Amino acid sequence: MSKLKITETSLRDGHQSLIATRLTTDEMLPILKEMDNAGFYSMEVWGGATFDTALRFLNEDPWERLRKIRANVKNTKLQMLSRGQNLLGYKNYSDDLVEKFLKNAIYEGIDIVRIFDALNDIRNLQKSMEVIKKEGAHCQCAISYTISPVHTTEYYLNLIKEFENAGADSICIKDMSGILLPYETYNLVKAIKEVTKLPVEFHTHCTSGVAQMSMLKAVEAGIDIVDTAISPLSSGTSQPATESLALSLIGTERDPGLNLDSLNNAADYFKDVMKKYQDDGTYNIKVLMTEPKTLQYQIPGGMLSNLIFQMKSLNASDKYEAVLAEVPKVREDLGFPPLVTPMSQMVGAQAVFNVISGGRYKIIPTEIKNYVKGLYGRPAAPISDEIRKKIIGDDEVITIRPADLLTDEYEKLKAEVGRLAKSEQDVLSYALFPQVAKDFFEKRNNLLLV
Numbered sequence: 001m002s003k004l005k006i007t008e009t010s011l012r013d014g015h016q017s018l019i020a021t022r023l024t025t026d027e028m029l030p031i032l033k034e035m036d037n038a039g040f041y042s043m044e045v046w047g048g049a050t051f052d053t054a055l056r057f058l059n060e061d062p063w064e065r066l067r068k069i070r071a072n073v074k075n076t077k078l079q080m081l082s083r084g085q086n087l088l089g090y091k092n093y094s095d096d097l098v099e100k101f102l103k104n105a106i107y108e109g110i111d112i113v114r115i116f117d118a119l120n121d122i123r124n125l126q127k128s129m130e131v132i133k134k135e136g137a138h139c140q141c142a143i144s145y146t147i148s149p150v151h152t153t154e155y156y157l158n159l160i161k162e163f164e165n166a167g168a169d170s171i172c173i174k175d176m177s178g179i180l181l182p183y184e185t186y187n188l189v190k191a192i193k194e195v196t197k198l199p200v201e202f203h204t205h206c207t208s209g210v211a212q213m214s215m216l217k218a219v220e221a222g223i224d225i226v227d228t229a230i231s232p233l234s235s236g237t238s239q240p241a242t243e244s245l246a247l248s249l250i251g252t253e254r255d256p257g258l259n260l261d262s263l264n265n266a267a268d269y270f271k272d273v274m275k276k277y278q279d280d281g282t283y284n285i286k287v288l289m290t291e292p293k294t295l296q297y298q299i300p301g302g303m304l305s306n307l308i309f310q311m312k313s314l315n316a317s318d319k320y321e322a323v324l325a326e327v328p329k330v331r332e333d334l335g336f337p338p339l340v341t342p343m344s345q346m347v348g349a350q351a352v353f354n355v356i357s358g359g360r361y362k363i364i365p366t367e368i369k370n371y372v373k374g375l376y377g378r379p380a381a382p383i384s385d386e387i388r389k390k391i392i393g394d395d396e397v398i399t400i401r402p403a404d405l406l407t408d409e410y411e412k413l414k415a416e417v418g419r420l421a422k423s424e425q426d427v428l429s430y431a432l433f434p435q436v437a438k439d440f441f442e443k444r445n446n447l448l449l450v
Contacts, residue, residue: 004254005041005225007079007201008242010270011069012044014233017205018287019277021053025065031269032072038262040076041225042112045069046105047080051088055429056436059443063108063425070109077111077138083341084117085124085403089432090342092375094406097413098127101428106135116142116174118343121377122162123401133167140201142172145180146338147298148331150381153188157195170199170225175214176340177300178205185214189221201225205237207301208294212240219254230263232270236288237301243267297324303344310352319355326351333387334371335379346371361390374398375405420445 015023028045035043046066054060070078085092087101102113113132117124120143132139141163143156160171173180173188180188185202192200202218202225204211215226227239234241246258277283291301299307311320330351337343346367353363370376372383372391375398388397398405409431414421417430420441430437 001222001253002224004219004223004249004256006039006242006246006256006258007042007044007225007227008035008038008040008230009044009227009239010229010233010242012046012048012050012079012081013227014229014238016049016053017238018233018236019274019282021049022057022277022282023273024058025054025060025068027273028065029068029072031266032069034262034265034269035230036073036075037259038076038266039256039258042077042079043073044079044081044114044227045073046078046110047082047088047114049088051429052433052436055433055440059440061440061444062429063104066105066108066110078109079112079114080105080110081114081116082128084115084128086118086342087432092124092403092406093431094409095127095403096408096410097428097431098403099131100410100424101432102128102131103135104425104428106132106137110137112138112140114140114142114172114174116144116172116340117377118144118340119337119377119379120144120159122159122166124377124403126166126401127403129166129168138169139167140170140172141166141168142174142203144338144340145173145175146177146336146340147179148336148380150336151338153191155380156188157191160192160196160198164196164198168198170201171196172201172203173218175202175204176338177294177298178207178211179295179298180204180214181210181295182213182217186217186221189218189223193222199224201227203227204239205301206235206240207237207291209290209292210295212244215240215245216248219249230270231267232274238287297327298339299324299327300339300344303339303348306345307348307352310348314352314356316356322355323351326354330354333383334368335381335383337371337379342367342376343371361387364391369395372397375402377402417441 011028015021051062054062054065087093087098115125115128129139143159163171200223202223204214228242228245229239231241231243243263246256249255274283294301307323311317327347330347349365350368354360357363369392372388373395413431414427417427420438421427421430
């Protein structure tokens, strides 16, 4: 077996998981050269919630952040996360927007684009794959890992063969809920390595308390790359600590050979940075608490805490356990969607309505209706006629790729945002987050006039 490769996630998923993606570019810049010397395979620095948060809360241009990071990181590949046809938003975007967005991201320095679809529907990834490959970047296709009667090892192996046939450069097992148990991890990695020669990466979260054990079993099974975060931005709802794994493997054939001095310097730097977030309450001790119920209910930690909050705000905390019991039932009704954005929010909301409205599917959110109509993609298991009729009556279910219903949007949006946008990248920011981007442009343009 060859030496293990490490993807360092602190500058994207690490701070997204622990401090709601609040690290600023200025907090990242001083330590980038040190991190670049650590010997990582890649650094995940962009995508996910970083784009929205930069514009909405930090008054920063996410494109400018990417340029500055690329200027300081010369030896390490830069990586981003995209939700396929959803890009970094919560709905399907037209093909012309997907193409322009990914072209710009790759032009500004992204080497590896990890793409996933909440339903594992490859049709929602096809346009992204085509653009990434055409632009000469590395296309990593991620499976959204979940557990259900239909999500068997065979299901995942078939999905990986689909990814491979469509041109994926590598595969990621994306265990967003931290529910992949150690021995299951070992067996899954072994099975995947038997059906593909593509590099395989493992991404998990420490929420349920098993991530470090699962990661070690993945290493033993021959995983090529793992996702870790520098220690001050690790654990809890984030990834396992980079230094701890690196030290655990010293002297073995899988030793990633990282520069421990660089890791320690980066850790010391981020300890100081994180003090600010502890002091202002952004870094809440709750995110570090282990939640084994995640394994019991197959519900991500963030979704659990969100349900507690929802039930409290509805003065229905006494019905919390009933809602937890309803979630798997709704999920089964809807064809076992993986509980990842946006499906986790949708399934959770429907479970709450089913419990508090005094009848199942008496209240149905628009998003659930659109999902059943096929507008999000194809569920892993068919939805029964009974449930379909209950939710959408006699409305038609689409069977084509959902984005085929969309016409090109870029020129229309460019005209809409008008002079506020100073570049193609501004128009793309507006396309994803219209009001947030407009507010940002107005502030920025006023400053330019001063």
